[in-house]
Amino acid sequence: MRIGLLTTLLVLAGGGLVAQARASGAPPIGAWRVVPELPGMGRPVDTAAVAARRDNDFRQNSTFFYFTELETQDAWIVLTARGPDSVETTLFLPPRNPARERWTGLRLGPDSTAARLSGIPIVLPTDSLEGRLRLVQSRVPGPVYVPLDDATREERRVVDLVFAGRDVRNLRPVADSLRMVKDADELARLRTAIDISVAGHVAAMQGARPGMYEYEIEAVLEAGFRRNGADRVGYPSIVGSGPNSTTLHYDVNRRQTRDGDLVVVDAGAEWGQYTADVTRTFPVNGRFTGRQKAIYDLVLATQRAAFDSVRPGVTLRDLDRIARTYMREHSGTLCGDRTCDTYFIHALGHHLGMDVHDVNVPGRQRLEPGMVFTIEPGIYLPQESLGVRIEDDVLVTAAGAEWLSGKAPRTTDEIERLMRRR
Numbered sequence: 001m002r003i004g005l006l007t008t009l010l011v012l013a014g015g016g017l018v019a020q021a022r023a024s025g026a027p028p029i030g031a032w033r034v035v036p037e038l039p040g041m042g043r044p045v046d047t048a049a050v051a052a053r054r055d056n057d058f059r060q061n062s063t064f065f066y067f068t069e070l071e072t073q074d075a076w077i078v079l080t081a082r083g084p085d086s087v088e089t090t091l092f093l094p095p096r097n098p099a100r101e102r103w104t105g106l107r108l109g110p111d112s113t114a115a116r117l118s119g120i121p122i123v124l125p126t127d128s129l130e131g132r133l134r135l136v137q138s139r140v141p142g143p144v145y146v147p148l149d150d151a152t153r154e155e156r157r158v159v160d161l162v163f164a165g166r167d168v169r170n171l172r173p174v175a176d177s178l179r180m181v182k183d184a185d186e187l188a189r190l191r192t193a194i195d196i197s198v199a200g201h202v203a204a205m206q207g208a209r210p211g212m213y214e215y216e217i218e219a220v221l222e223a224g225f226r227r228n229g230a231d232r233v234g235y236p237s238i239v240g241s242g243p244n245s246t247t248l249h250y251d252v253n254r255r256q257t258r259d260g261d262l263v264v265v266d267a268g269a270e271w272g273q274y275t276a277d278v279t280r281t282f283p284v285n286g287r288f289t290g291r292q293k294a295i296y297d298l299v300l301a302t303q304r305a306a307f308d309s310v311r312p313g314v315t316l317r318d319l320d321r322i323a324r325t326y327m328r329e330h331s332g333t334l335c336g337d338r339t340c341d342t343y344f345i346h347a348l349g350h351h352l353g354m355d356v357h358d359v360n361v362p363g364r365q366r367l368e369p370g371m372v373f374t375i376e377p378g379i380y381l382p383q384e385s386l387g388v389r390i391e392d393d394v395l396v397t398a399a400g401a402e403w404l405s406g407k408a409p410r411t412t413d414e415i416e417r418l419m420r421r422r
């Protein structure tokens with residue numbers, strides 16, 4: 001789902017460098033405004049252009065998917081509400097193009113097939129969208145809700161132009177609030193994504209050997225995802241060994257592991273548009289040292305303390321505080337002069353769904369049955385090249401919580417036992 005005019009304007013605004021003849025005193029043709037902090041030539045990254053290149057693997061917009069479950073491209077949906085019980089839904093699809101489908105494969109077109117498969121009775125070609133919008137606007141008073149990313153101010157301006165004179169409001173807070181509580185279909189998708197992810201993590205633990213490169217472990221992990229039907233990874237897999245285990249979002253995955261290293265694997269498969277987010281930490285040689293086990297067990301007990309406090313009505317902030325307090329009170333001398341929570345340098349968790357850091361609207365902070373979120377405490381000691389993070393996905397139930405990713409070995413005993421069997 002996108003706004004055609006908006007896309008066009010953004011493309012124009014992102015235009016390239018303008019060639020200039022070099023007058024005396026003018027900068028040379030090849031001049032760049034050098035960024036000293038950037039390794040290499042220090043040339044600035046055209047972030048918009050490279051982001052567009054990374055988008056080749058089409059993934060449906062999550063808001064659009066939520067209301068349609070359609071993965072078809074260049075589609076639009078218009079909902080017209082005349083009252084709480086009277087909503088007319090119209091789907092707009094580009095006309096089919098048999099010659100193009102030789103290259104791109106089968107597409108859904110504006111016909112009865114689309115109506116049958118989508119369950120949306122009115123399906124029209126996209127070139128009728130403008131006329132239809134005008135018609136609806138003239139007949140139905142009231143505000144127009146459009147999904148707006150509030151981070152981009154231009155988007156708001158363009159929408160105001162398109163819907164000039166109308167009361168344009170942002171659909172996102174409404175849609176995002178709905179997305180926070182998962183229905184049965186969403187939970188089934190999440191469970192599948194999580195089960196696939198568990199299989200990948202188990203494969204990574206079983207396949208790891210000292211001397212392997214991090215990317216080799218990544219390959220085993222992601223092969224486990226794909227073999228089990230993952231659509232893609234939910235986010236770039238993090239495989240950080242030794243010193244890299246202490247870098248939170250390390251995803252370069254190029255180091256060669258060494259005997260004695262811990263490996264932090266933070267990775268989730270995506271299935272049916274929903275993603276898992278699971279982290280396991282294991283010794284590459286299959287045996288924790290006493291020191292590694294002591295740190296690991298504190299992280300694990302902290303995670304348990306947070307899990308045991310989950311129930312409807314508490315907030316993620318409450319759980320974060322409970323986890324930190326637990327870690328502080330049980331640190332002993334494990335982390336030297338300071339308590340270990342000093343080295344727990346990120347938030348305890350986040351909501352999970354179609355986005356790995358899923359939507360979270362300010363007005364809905366108290367947990368409710370059907371919400372899914374992560375519990376992921378960690379301790380990172382760079383001076384010892386020792387990082388431990390344990391992350392599980394949790395469903396809020398009426399009585400408390402359910403581990404969704406609990407089938408991945410979590411205790412040091414379970415991990416060592418699994419790695420002995422390889």
Ligand SMILES: [Mn+2]
Pocket residue numbers: 277350374376391
């Ligand atoms: Mn996470």
